[in-house]
Amino acid sequence: MFLERYHSIQDGKLLISAQQGSRFAKEVAGDFNPIHNPDARRFCVPGDLLFALLVAHFGLSRQMTFHFRSLLGDCVPLTFREDDDGVIRVCDDRDKVYIEVEREGESTRDPDIIEHLVRSYVAESGKNFPHTIKPLMEKQGVMFNPDRPMIMYQSMSLTMETLDAPEPQLELGHAELVPDGKRGNVALDYRLMSRGREAGLVSKKLVVSGLREYDAQAMDAVVEQFYRLKEKAWD
Structure with missing residues (x-):
């Protein structure tokens, strides 16, 4: 599968190096977060890569909810397991949980179906900043620390009317940012479309940390850096 170059297996454990995680963020997600x-x-492994690896390993179910518990660093040996309570967990050797997944309904392991959905989902995630979240911050008059921009996954849920959804695409339906002290809670709701017909729903919750008063000049510099890094990556 296309994910092979973004992780490795050693002694039965899955490892993601900083280089592999960064490559996935740039090549697949179009995510140039520093x-x-x-x-x-x-350094933090992209949550989208963990999502993709989990779906590839356990299959795609019609209802899935992903809870992102901890940030994952460079080359941490991981175990993917399904516990007696039916929850899938990704843990390290100290039993620290990085992500938990609940799922229901029929599932598929068809690699083509999984790859098409993963690529569509991840490509849309790459638009979180600046396309989606920047206007939300501007509207609320807040922004993250421009020296340490931090936007983190909290959870994601996926509901599919059918697992056979050719040419899947995500269309943003609702986006909201609610400031709460030094953090901003972001809710993004998407329609999962397949050849012009709605095939499911995707909801994501993210956290923007280090909120401060919006500074248009500082934000413009962050966005400029984003596109500069993007251009450099494709040189």
């Missing part, structure tokens, strides 16, 4: 740079002081 936190995914290999040399970032607080």
Whole structure:
């Protein structure tokens, strides 16, 4: 599957290096958040990569909810397991949980169906910033710390009317940011479309940390850096 170059297996454990996580963020998601740079002081594996690996490993179910519990760093040995309570968990050797998944309904392991959905979902996630979240911050008059921009997954849910949804695409239906002290709670709701027909729903919750008063000049500099990194990646 296309995910092979974004992880490795050693002694039965799954590892994601900083280089692999960064490559996935840039090549598949179009995500140029500095936190995914290999040399970032607080490097974090993209949550979208964990989502993709989980679906590839356990299959795609008609109803799935992903809870992102902890940020994952460079080359942490991971175990993917399904516990007696039916919850899928990704843990390290100290039993620290990084993501939990609940699922219901019929499922499929068809690699083509999974890859098409993953690529569609991840490509849309790459638009979170600046396309979607910047206007939300501007509207509320708040922004993250421009020196340490931090937008983190909290949860994601997926409901599909059918698993056979060719040419899936996500269309944003609702987007909202609610400031809460130094953090902003973001809710994004999408329609999952297949050849012009609605095939399901996707909802995401994210957290923007380090909120402060909106500074248009500082935000413009962050956006400029985003596109500069994007252009550099494709040179």
